[in-house]
Structures are given as C-alpha cells and as structure tokens.
Amino acid sequence: MPLLTRRFIRLSLIYLVAALLLGVLVEGRTALSLPPGLNTLRPVYFHLFMVGWVTQLIFGVIYWMFPKASPQRPRGSEVLNWATFGLLNARLVLRAVGEPLGALRPEAVWGWLLALSALLQWLAGLLFVLNAWARVKVR
Amino acid sequence: MPRLSSWFVRASFIYLILGFTLGSLLLLHKGLPLHPATWRLLPAHVEFLLLGWTAQLAMGVGFWIFPRFWRSRGDERPAWLAFWLLNAGVWLVAARSMPGVPPLAPFLGRLAEVGAVFSFVLHTWPRIKPPGV
Numbered sequence: 001m002p003l004l005t006r007r008f009i010r011l012s013l014i015y016l017v018a019a020l021l022l023g024v025l026v027e028g029r030t031a032l033s034l035p036p037g038l039n040t041l042r043p044v045y046f047h048l049f050m051v052g053w054v055t056q057l058i059f060g061v062i063y064w065m066f067p068k069a070s071p072q073r074p075r076g077s078e079v080l081n082w083a084t085f086g087l088l089n090a091r092l093v094l095r096a097v098g099e100p101l102g103a104l105r106p107e108a109v110w111g112w113l114l115a116l117s118a119l120l121q122w123l124a125g126l127l128f129v130l131n132a133w134a135r136v137k138v139r
Numbered sequence: 140m141p142r143l144s145s146w147f148v149r150a151s152f153i154y155l156i157l158g159f160t161l162g163s164l165l166l167l168h169k170g171l172p173l174h175p176a177t178w179r180l181l182p183a184h185v186e187f188l189l190l191g192w193t194a195q196l197a198m199g200v201g202f203w204i205f206p207r208f209w210r211s212r213g214d215e216r217p218a219w220l221a222f223w224l225l226n227a228g229v230w231l232v233a234a235r236s237m238p239g240v241p242p243l244a245p246f247l248g249r250l251a252e253v254g255a256v257f258s259f260v261l262h263t264w265p266r267i268k269p270p271g272v
Contacts, residue, residue, distance in 0.1 A: 050188065050189075050193075054193060055155075055192075055193075058193075058196065067140065095166065098170070099169070102169065102170060110170065111169075111170035111171045112170065112171070113170065114166050114167065114169050114170025114171075115166075115167050115170045115171050117166060117170075118162075118163035118164070118166035118167040118170070119163065119167075121159055121162060121163050121166070122159050122160060122163040124159075125155050125156050125158075125159035125160075126156060126159075128155070129152045129153075129155060129156055132152065133149070133152060136140065136145050136148050136149055136152075137140065137145070138140065138141070138142050138145045139140060139141075
C-alpha cells in the first residue's frame with residue numbers, strides 16, 4: 001500500500017473515532033448535563049464522519065487501486081495528490097475549530113476561518129477529480 | 140474497468156464537485172452571510188454527496204469488482220437501468236427547494252432511487268457467491 005494511501009486511511013480512522021466521540025458528546029449533553037452550546041458541534045460531527053472518514057477513505061483507496069493513468073505517472077500528479085490530502089485535512093481542522101467558535105462568539109475572524117475552510121474544501125475536491133479522472137479507463 | 144463502471148464513477152466525480160461546491164457556498168454563508176436563500180442549497184448538497192457521490196461510486200466499483208460468471212457479469216441491463224434511475228432520482232430530489240419545482244418531484248425522485256437500488260440489487264445478488272460457482 002503506497003505511503004499516501006496509508007496517510008489517507010490512518011487519518012480516516014482517526015476521524016471516525018473523533019466523529020463518534022463527538023456524537024457521544026452531542027447526544028449526551030442532556031443526559032450528562034453538558035453545556036447546551038455543544039449542539040453547535042452537530043454539523044462538525046456529521047462532516048468529520050462523511051468527509052473525514054468516508055470521503056478520505058475513498059480517496060485513499062482510489063489512489064491505491066484504480067487503473068494506472070500512464071506508465072510514467074501511474075497515479076497522476078503526485079503534487080496534486082498530496083495537495084488534495086493537505087487541503088482536505090486542513091479544511092476539516094479549520095471547520096472543526098471555526099464552526100463552533102463562530103456559533104458561540106460571532107466575531108469576524110471565525111467567519112473568515114469558515115470562508116477559508118470552504119475554499120480549501122472546494123479545491124481539495126477539484127484537485128482530486130482532476131487527477132483521478134484520467135484513471136477511470138474502460139478496458 | 141467496464142464501461143458502465145466508468146459511467147458510474149465519472150458521474151460520482153461530477154457529483155463530488157457539485158456537492159463540494161454547494162457545501163462550500165453554504166459554509167461560506169455561515170461565515171460571511173451571502174443571502175438568506177443560500178440555505179435552499181442544503182438538500183441538493185446532501186443529495187449530491189450521499190447518493191450522487193457515495194452510493195453511485197459504490198455501485199460503480201461493485202459492478203466492476205464483484206465476482207463474475209466465467210467471463211461475463213451476467214445480464215447488465217438492470218445495472219444500466221439502475222444508473223439512469225439513480226441519476227434521475229438525484230436531480231428530482233435535489234431540485235426540491237428550488238422555486239417552481241412541483242412538490243411531486245422529490246417523491247418521484249425517491250421512487251426512482253428505490254427503483255435504482257432494486258434494479259442494482261437484482262443484478263448484483265447472484266454475483267455475491269463463492270469462487271468457481
């Protein structure tokens with residue numbers, strides 16, 4: 001298994017654990033008398049699960065197992081592949097920090113953090129598809 | 140990969156970009172409010188990513204790698220039907236919060252999605268088998 005796939009899959013597993021732990025906190029706020037502000041973490045929980053776990057795992061497996069793009073560059077551009085990995089994870093962390101803080105303390109700085117996170121997410125998806133498209137080959 | 144898988148996978152990539160684009164607009168709107176109507180994009184964002192990207196990719200890869208019958212994948216017509224029904228369903232459901240869309244559209248979309256899954260299962264079921272059978 002290539003290095004980038006190992007990075008994708010290990011991080012996806014970490015996000016899976018983090019998402020489910022966050023789910024426990026969000027759902028347990030009443031039973032455990034936790035601060036009601038924890039409800040602002042609900043979208044973060046969902047995105048850690050669907051983007052951090054599911055999408056990241058898919059990206060890692062596609063990078064590993066899809067048909068080779070060409071003999072010279074079997075997995076396409078390595079720069080784009082690593083950029084996808086970096087952008088996706090930077091986006092997840094920025095959102096996980098920025099969204100609850102933005103909901104609790106609506107200062108402009110958190111808004112810009114979310115805007116940056118939005119841009120990184122979009123770029124990560126675009127770079128992934130640009131690179132993976134050539135590996136979808138009919139045989 | 141077979142032609143149908145390439146269609147499923149390429150369509151799923153397109154939905155990934157569409158879903159991420161709408162999600163980025165929604166997140167941007169949370170941080171720096173754009174327009175109240177931005178929230179109308181939420182159902183399409185969810186639909187594109189859950190069914191258009193994730194479910195469609197799984198179907199495409201499943202059609203490609205599941206065991207075959209000697210050299211054949213069996214009757215491919217139900218799997219092709221699944222492709223068309225799924226994509227029609229995704230758009231009908233995604234359009235639900237756009238102005239002018241009749242309320243019947245998301246219902247028909249969900250029906251199409253159920254039809255897609257039923258059709259895909261019909262094709263795939265016999266391929267879930269031990270080696271050499």
